Amino acid sequence: MVRSSGIWPPYFGNQKRFAPYVMELLHGIGMTPGNSLYETNAGSHAIAYEARLNQYQTHTNDIGVYSQAIGYCLYGDLSEYMMSKAFLGAALLEQYGYDLKGAVPTGVSPMRLSHWRRIFMSFRQQSAQPWSITQGNLWDFIKHQEGDALYVDFAWPWRDGRSTEEYTSSADTLTKLLTGEDVELTMPSGRQILQEVIQLLDIARKRFTWTILSNQSACFPTPEVLEPYLLACGHQWQIARRLSVPAEDVDNRGLTTEFTEYQYVFPKL
Numbered sequence: 001m002v003r004s005s006g007i008w009p010p011y012f013g014n015q016k017r018f019a020p021y022v023m024e025l026l027h028g029i030g031m032t033p034g035n036s037l038y039e040t041n042a043g044s045h046a047i048a049y050e051a052r053l054n055q056y057q058t059h060t061n062d063i064g065v066y067s068q069a070i071g072y073c074l075y076g077d078l079s080e081y082m083m084s085k086a087f088l089g090a091a092l093l094e095q096y097g098y099d100l101k102g103a104v105p106t107g108v109s110p111m112r113l114s115h116w117r118r119i120f121m122s123f124r125q126q127s128a129q130p131w132s133i134t135q136g137n138l139w140d141f142i143k144h145q146e147g148d149a150l151y152v153d154f155a156w157p158w159r160d161g162r163s164t165e166e167y168t169s170s171a172d173t174l175t176k177l178l179t180g181e182d183v184e185l186t187m188p189s190g191r192q193i194l195q196e197v198i199q200l201l202d203i204a205r206k207r208f209t210w211t212i213l214s215n216q217s218a219c220f221p222t223p224e225v226l227e228p229y230l231l232a233c234g235h236q237w238q239i240a241r242r243l244s245v246p247a248e249d250v251d252n253r254g255l256t257t258e259f260t261e262y263q264y265v266f267p268k269l
């Protein structure tokens, strides 16, 4: 059984509780209503949802169909097509957790489906700001966008360098359950992620006024590894900040009592 924060849709690694902290950061770097926040690896859309409440334009992307469906429901399209993927995805995760291999869509409780339908219906967004949602690879997304700020919370590997199976499951197994499409995705390992971070900064810092990198204490690389690597590769951040909160079972799996969110802000090159 997966826990969600309050009535937020279940999503592994969702940043709902850090969303006000991110809004404070956007305000601090001079973002004002109408500015554009781009977010890839948007997951549960917790950050983008808060950004829309704060009257930013939002343009989001994730590789998972469930993420895309959540986004459409949260701030735009309440079509039956998107709704059904969002509430079925939520009910499947709730019932089967993130090991979805044996999950059966028809085995989901009709009561829980109605519950999630009601929750998704309650998230109507009133903002008139433009928005877009794409489903796909982050590289295709960032190469075609330019704007005020890009926020990226990678599918970071675990602290010991293992890739995060939970995201493989929520991206590919859940996509197969929701659409019937066969997709094979692997999440980056510790070895790959450092290269991906540099590749992302090399591209994004030419296209966005601000690039914001978010990572977490349960994940690799820790700041002691990440920071010298960034500097050695020519990426000096302008702001680095961190916020510690009590850990939830879902994000640190009983490893420590605290969970820390790290953010690095890079200006345009």
Ligand SMILES: C[S@@+](CC[C@H](N)C(=O)[O-])C[C@H]1O[C@@H](n2cnc3c(N)ncnc32)[C@H](O)[C@@H]1O
Binding pocket: 011, 012, 013, 014, 015, 016, 040, 041, 042, 043, 044, 045, 046, 047, 061, 062, 063, 064, 067, 136, 137, 138, 139, 153, 154, 155, 156, 167, 170, 171, 187
């Ligand atoms: C740490 S989670 C993001 C959580 C998000 N910040 C939230 O608050 O819900 C990482 C996300 O990266 C997505 N992802 C993994 N590989 C990707 C890729 N190659 N391109 C785009 N998204 C990817 C996963 O589907 C997952 O939603």
